[in-house]
Amino acid sequence: MDTPVNKKKLSLKEKYSYLTRDLAWEPSYQKKEDLFPYATYEGIKVHDWSKWEDPFRLTMDAYWKYQAEKERKFYAIIDAFAQNNGHLKLTDARYLSALKIFLQAISPGEYAAHKGFARTGREFPGVGPQVACQMQAIDEIRHAQTQIHAMSNYNKFYNGFHGFADQRDRIWYTSVPRSFFDDAMASGPFEFMIAIGFSFEYVLTNLLFVPFMSGAAYNGDMSTVTFGFSAQSDEARHMTLGLECIKFMLEQDPDNVPIVQKWIDKWFWRGFRVLGLVSTMMDYMLPKRVMSWREAWDIYGEENGNALFNDLARYGIRPPKGWGDAAEAVDHMSHQFMLALYQWNFGTAFHSWIPSDNDMDWLSKKYPNTFDKYYRPRWEHIKKLEANGTPFKNYGLAKNCQTCQLPCVFTEPGDPTTLCHRETEYKGEHYHFCSDHCRDIFQEEPEKYVQAWLPMPQLFQEPINGDLEAWMKWVSLVDGEDNGDYQGSHDQTSFEKWREMATSN
Amino acid sequence: MQIDVRTVSIEPVRKTFDHLARRFGNKPASRYQEGSYDIQAAENLHYRPTWDPDQELYDPNLSRIRMKDWYDLKDPRQFYYSTYTLARARQQENVEANFAFVEARGLQDMLPEDIVEKSLKLLVPLRHAAWGANQNNTLACGYGYGVVFTQPCMYHAMDNLGISQYLSRIGLLLGGVEALEQAKDAWLNDSAWQALRRLVEDTMAIRDPFEVFVAQNVVLDGLLYPVVYERLVDTYLASQGGQAVAMLTQFMTNWFTESKKWTNGVLKVTAAESDENAKVLAEWINHWSDRAVSAILPIVNSVLDERVDEMVSEELEAFRARIAKTGIQL
Amino acid sequence: MSTVFIAFQTNEETRPIIEAIELDNPAATVYQEPAMVKIDAPDELVIRRETIEEQMGREYDLQELQVNLITMSGHLSEDEDTFTLSWK
Numbered sequence: 001m002d003t004p005v006n007k008k009k010l011s012l013k014e015k016y017s018y019l020t021r022d023l024a025w026e027p028s029y030q031k032k033e034d035l036f037p038y039a040t041y042e043g044i045k046v047h048d049w050s051k052w053e054d055p056f057r058l059t060m061d062a063y064w065k066y067q068a069e070k071e072r073k074f075y076a077i078i079d080a081f082a083q084n085n086g087h088l089k090l091t092d093a094r095y096l097s098a099l100k101i102f103l104q105a106i107s108p109g110e111y112a113a114h115k116g117f118a119r120t121g122r123e124f125p126g127v128g129p130q131v132a133c134q135m136q137a138i139d140e141i142r143h144a145q146t147q148i149h150a151m152s153n154y155n156k157f158y159n160g161f162h163g164f165a166d167q168r169d170r171i172w173y174t175s176v177p178r179s180f181f182d183d184a185m186a187s188g189p190f191e192f193m194i195a196i197g198f199s200f201e202y203v204l205t206n207l208l209f210v211p212f213m214s215g216a217a218y219n220g221d222m223s224t225v226t227f228g229f230s231a232q233s234d235e236a237r238h239m240t241l242g243l244e245c246i247k248f249m250l251e252q253d254p255d256n257v258p259i260v261q262k263w264i265d266k267w268f269w270r271g272f273r274v275l276g277l278v279s280t281m282m283d284y285m286l287p288k289r290v291m292s293w294r295e296a297w298d299i300y301g302e303e304n305g306n307a308l309f310n311d312l313a314r315y316g317i318r319p320p321k322g323w324g325d326a327a328e329a330v331d332h333m334s335h336q337f338m339l340a341l342y343q344w345n346f347g348t349a350f351h352s353w354i355p356s357d358n359d360m361d362w363l364s365k366k367y368p369n370t371f372d373k374y375y376r377p378r379w380e381h382i383k384k385l386e387a388n389g390t391p392f393k394n395y396g397l398a399k400n401c402q403t404c405q406l407p408c409v410f411t412e413p414g415d416p417t418t419l420c421h422r423e424t425e426y427k428g429e430h431y432h433f434c435s436d437h438c439r440d441i442f443q444e445e446p447e448k449y450v451q452a453w454l455p456m457p458q459l460f461q462e463p464i465n466g467d468l469e470a471w472m473k474w475v476s477l478v479d480g481e482d483n484g485d486y487q488g489s490h491d492q493t494s495f496e497k498w499r500e501m502a503t504s505n
Numbered sequence: 506m507q508i509d510v511r512t513v514s515i516e517p518v519r520k521t522f523d524h525l526a527r528r529f530g531n532k533p534a535s536r537y538q539e540g541s542y543d544i545q546a547a548e549n550l551h552y553r554p555t556w557d558p559d560q561e562l563y564d565p566n567l568s569r570i571r572m573k574d575w576y577d578l579k580d581p582r583q584f585y586y587s588t589y590t591l592a593r594a595r596q597q598e599n600v601e602a603n604f605a606f607v608e609a610r611g612l613q614d615m616l617p618e619d620i621v622e623k624s625l626k627l628l629v630p631l632r633h634a635a636w637g638a639n640q641n642n643t644l645a646c647g648y649g650y651g652v653v654f655t656q657p658c659m660y661h662a663m664d665n666l667g668i669s670q671y672l673s674r675i676g677l678l679l680g681g682v683e684a685l686e687q688a689k690d691a692w693l694n695d696s697a698w699q700a701l702r703r704l705v706e707d708t709m710a711i712r713d714p715f716e717v718f719v720a721q722n723v724v725l726d727g728l729l730y731p732v733v734y735e736r737l738v739d740t741y742l743a744s745q746g747g748q749a750v751a752m753l754t755q756f757m758t759n760w761f762t763e764s765k766k767w768t769n770g771v772l773k774v775t776a777a778e779s780d781e782n783a784k785v786l787a788e789w790i791n792h793w794s795d796r797a798v799s800a801i802l803p804i805v806n807s808v809l810d811e812r813v814d815e816m817v818s819e820e821l822e823a824f825r826a827r828i829a830k831t832g833i834q835l
Numbered sequence: 836m837s838t839v840f841i842a843f844q845t846n847e848e849t850r851p852i853i854e855a856i857e858l859d860n861p862a863a864t865v866y867q868e869p870a871m872v873k874i875d876a877p878d879e880l881v882i883r884r885e886t887i888e889e890q891m892g893r894e895y896d897l898q899e900l901q902v903n904l905i906t907m908s909g910h911l912s913e914d915e916d917t918f919t920l921s922w923k
């Protein structure tokens with residue numbers, strides 16, 4: 001070489017830019033639209049992909065190095081947990097219901113996110129977001145796998161875990177998160193980013209993971225704490241990606257603002273409904289509680305959400321339409337949903353139970369305005385029926401909301417004594433909804449939501465034809481083992497027997 | 506009360522998850538099996554994609570390849586996230602050590618001038634080809650069917666990105682930022698690189714996830730890596746005083762050897778599934794290997810004066826022999 | 836005013852990090868929760884490589900923060916020397 005080489009030290013930012021941004025080129029043998037065919041149909045206008053700010057500047061060597069460190073720690077802990085019968089250190093085996101719901105309903109979402117980010121990681125015509133999405137794609141399969149690996153040991157000793165892969169596609173309550181992720185994946189790459197990257201990761205995962213994992217720590221479940229916090233260390237990257245992505249769309253063109261606002265409205269509400277499952281896990285399923293759903297909402301929903309939406313106000317974004325209704329529903333949702341789960345617990349692959357007096361006192365304290373007034377009386381009534389030998393079972397089927405897929409068990413905003421129910425007609429068919437927001441979402445895209453697979457009507461179709469036993473077999477639910485009340489269950493008797501063995505000579 | 510739970514010996518009530526017992530029998534499953542089999546939604550998908558309503562969300566019919574069970578396409582390396590990441594973390598430590606060794610002794614400055622020039626000319630534009638490979642594997646993961654086939658595609662995509670970053674670092678070390686700029690210019694404008702760039706762009710337009718896998722991982726990389734890393738870097742450049750360069754590309758050499766296990770395994774099972782599959786695979790391999798050979802030739806020509814055709818046709822023969830062993834007749 | 840926050844797993848590795856954050860952000864509040872430490876700060880929180888290095892007694896790359904990070908809130912900006920969260 002005749003010119004002396006100029007090797008100035010590059011800053012982190014410059015170096016990262018050479019190691020990612022600079023790798024791509026403007027194609028000339030193929031048309032760009034043919035290589036990135038889904039980049040424009042949603043109406044989002046991007047003028048300059050180079051304006052993208054990389055959230056975390058991780059090159060692959062650093063990624064491998066730090067992730068390997070996390071992996072070593074994680075597997076060391078779950079191996080030790082399995083070898084030492086760590087499950088006997090749980091406060092109580094009823095806690096496991098929360099984990100069963102997690103494995104059946106949430107872990108499949110991790111896989112779906114993996115797949116979805118692989119798609120956006122290919123479809124965005126900008127290197128910055130592509131690389132970030134690809135890293136998230138590989139992280140998300142990590143989460144699915146570490147969760148399955150952590151729960152594999154519980155499956156060997158307790159019921160309700162064994163059929164998670166079948167239940168993901170067939171049982172009624174998993175249809176709630178499944179439809180959420182399917183909905184996101186059926187959307188274009190930009191909407192997917194708002195759905196998962198922004199709404200789910202930034203606004204909602206804190207509520208899912210942080211208080212729940214603290215709860216696991218309180219209840220002696222070091223294996224779950226480990227997968228939870230280990231996954232969260234990746235989520236921090238995912239959240240910054242979600243936030244960066246929304247800023248990028250808003251800054252690229254003012255025409256993007258109303259589209260993004262519509263997606264924020266939709267995906268906030270979709271995510272909030274999925275969290276209905278989490279609220280009951282937190283308020284009812286942890287033998288030792290760390291904080292109530294309401295308290296978690298105040299910190300990670302309300303406070304954090306307000307900071308965020310104040311910040312986005314400069315682009316003309318307002319808080320999601322369902323924000324106010326959500327804040328009100330927080331005092332009700334866990335109770336309404338747990339009551340529903342209890343009366344349908346013949347059809348759940350986890351146990352539920354009547355809260356003890358102690359539990360109810362805690363709930364009154366945490367929900368001073370709602371629990372004693374609306375929900376304690378219902379539990380007391382159920383308790384009485386139970387004591388009289390006529391336990392309360394609801395073999396009737398609730399209507400599922402066509403959008404969020406939850407049974408319509410929620411009450412009217414401003415009137416907690418009236419069930420909320422909305423309807424609409426589309427092409428001569430009737431559709432039911434749990435709320436105004438779910439109906440609005442349907443009306444925006446009826447052609448999408450009429451396709452929804454509803455698990456309840458399935459019970460009356462081929463191959464089940466209304467036969468409950470056949471249905472249980474079809475969803476891999478073992479009657480008398482996986483379902484029903486925790487009191488008197490195999491899980492309860494085995495746990496107590498094993499603990500007895502461990503504590504006596 | 507202190508509970509000493511270790512001393513209790515209790516019998517598990519079951520050995521594994523239902524779906525794994527159905528596949529592998531009632532025995533404890535490996536972590537690879539737990540993390541790979543049937544973890545993708547298989548039925549009662551809710552909506553059709555708005556980006557292409559003719560497709561299903563997870564759609565085995567996006568490819569001309571047909572499998573009764575896509576979960577037959579096991580990765581012989583049995584990579585799941587953890588084993589994959591730990592393997593690469595060890596390899597990247599070696600790469601780091603090699604870069605440090607070269608830099609600490611200033612070996613890059615002791616390289617013969619024409620070796621530096623040839624290394625830059627040959628290796629640095631390939632970072633763009635590796636980015637194309639990243640795009641293709643990301644697509645194969647995103648739209649392929651069945652976790653055992655698609656998860657290694659994602660790992661491969663990240664490897665492709667890693668390789669493009671290692672190639673960029675070689676450029677920075679040997680020629681600074683200018684080397685990257687010159688290489689990009691060569692990739693975009695230099696006639697020696699245009700056949701390859703056209704080939705890469707054409708593979709990026711493929712939407713059949715299995716064809717992308719074949720065109721990229723089996724064919725293009727299957728010819729490019731032995732020619733570039735084994736013949737040109739490890740043999741030719743190393744013999745001319747460029748051993749330091751060979752140290753810096755060791756990752757690529759080892760990676761290619763390892764990844765052949767996977768690609769061979771996938772081809773073998775797919776071809777054995779049906780004559781139709783074997784025919785489609787042969788058609789793709791023939792088509793893309795003709796293109797790859799004519800794309801690789803001018804690149805080799807630009808660094809080597811003699812025996813170019815001979816060398817490339819030897820590698821093509823070796824490649825065809827490798828394919829024949831997987832049961833595909835070209 | 837809006838709150839930014841960051842949370843880490845509670846362990847030996849994060850102890851000096853938390854100490855460094857407390858030194859650099861007098862307005863921050865530290866909450867010890869089960870298995871986790873959460874730090875809130877009004878509008879901005881800065882993590883400095885130098886201060887962590889002083890606390891640890893070794894060289895530190897801010898990207899290592901990742902390993903024990905649980906969550907955070909606010910816009911992130913990151914370079915070799917600082918990791919800053921803020922609401923503008």
Ligand SMILES: [Fe+2]
Pocket residue numbers: 110113139140143231
């Ligand atoms: Fe995740």
Ligand SMILES: [Fe+2]
Pocket residue numbers: 140201234235238
């Ligand atoms: Fe995530």
Ligand SMILES: [Zn+2]
Pocket residue numbers: 273401402403404405406433434435438
């Ligand atoms: Zn609804």
